Amino acid sequence: MSAAGTPSQAPISVVERISLILETFIGTPPLTLVEVTKRTGLPRSSVHRLLEQLTATGWLAREEQTYELGTKAYEIGRSAFNQNRLLQQAAPVMRRLAQSVGFTVHLGMIDGGDVLYLASVPGQHSPAMTTVIGTRAPAYLTAVGKAVIANYPEDRRAEMRSTPLRRNTPHSIGTHAQLDAELARIRDQRVAYDRQEFAVGISCVAVSLGPPDHYYGNRAAISVFGSSDRIDLAKLAGPLRIAAVEIWDRCTASHLPTHQFENWRPRTSDFRSA
CATH class of the missing domain: 1.10.10.10 (Winged helix-like DNA-binding domain superfamily/Winged helix DNA-binding domain)
Known part of the structure; x- marks a missing residue:
């Protein structure tokens, strides 16, 4: 509500x-x-x-x-941010990534059916449009949201189909059939895109953190966004995957069995193909 x-x-x-x-x-x-x-x-x-x-x-x-x-x-709000292990470990990685690619880097997590933006680091070529920390957006309209909900089990994705999809732009996904197809592609390629779906003129690429069956894999993702006429989404997928692995290493790798972590780690070919 x-x-x-x-x-x-x-x-x-x-x-x-x-x-x-x-x-x-x-x-x-x-x-x-x-x-x-x-x-x-x-x-x-x-x-x-x-x-x-x-x-x-x-x-x-x-x-x-x-x-x-x-x-x-x-x-209390400041304390929540200061005590958040994900934020603490992601911040330096996000700063390096933003400096390297020149575009804004976001960290977001799913809360209900929305993306809640936890952190944002601007880059040299960041567009005038900014995302205010603590704001929300429908998950299916954003790359961050789709990167996470693609990992949901089928029963949880089925629950989402009872809610109509609202289109923000002519490029937004408008039906659950389209969304299901997009989520299947994301699970296969391990990368999500927003091509002017949330806002006209803005595009974004995102990768979830951690394996799909782990807490972060079902909650959080990082993204790079910028003006659609300047950003090369496919080229950014590789650096974004590397950054996601580093954040995962810093947060939780030591607490997982080695075989579970290694099964999730992106293949080297993922970086070359991007």
Whole structure:
């Protein structure tokens, strides 16, 4: 359920209600009591009480008649990023890759049906369009998202077919049959592309992290994106695969049996063909 929509079933527990209220402030300007009530669908009295409690504890800040995220939310958010092992290990690899290829490098993970962007490193030839850290996009419209959901087991991919696909551009995948075919290609080639599917004029190539049956292989991917008239997606696939292997090595290789890791490591021919 979107924080901006009306929930089909109001959350019952206090934790659910607090979570819903805090999520309402993601990506919005300051909100009034009336606006938060409308967006959450919760009783006005409950919203007012929880807003005051969240303000008193620092999760929200109030300025006259409006509320916004407070210092506590910022502190926890920064702590989450600082404690994230994937972010810590991916950052230096992403910086080197962005410097080498000259385009923006993204790190994203799947949350529900969306890609959540965790990190972004611009390159020399990065387009004016930027991705704000912490923003979301439908997974099937992005190279990062498709690189990950291609690894889903069949039963999980089948669940996705009950949701209609929204097209952002004339190039977007519009049917589940098209998406299934694209995901099959990604599983075979181990690389995903977004050719102006999310935004006109922007193209992207992505590789998932780790083997398909491991946590990161089913959650996270890195990508390189740039202006469609400047970026050579096929040429970037090889360096991106190498970067993905390095991130995987830094994060989890020592915790896996050697044979499981070696079965996933891309073949040398993958780099030459790219």
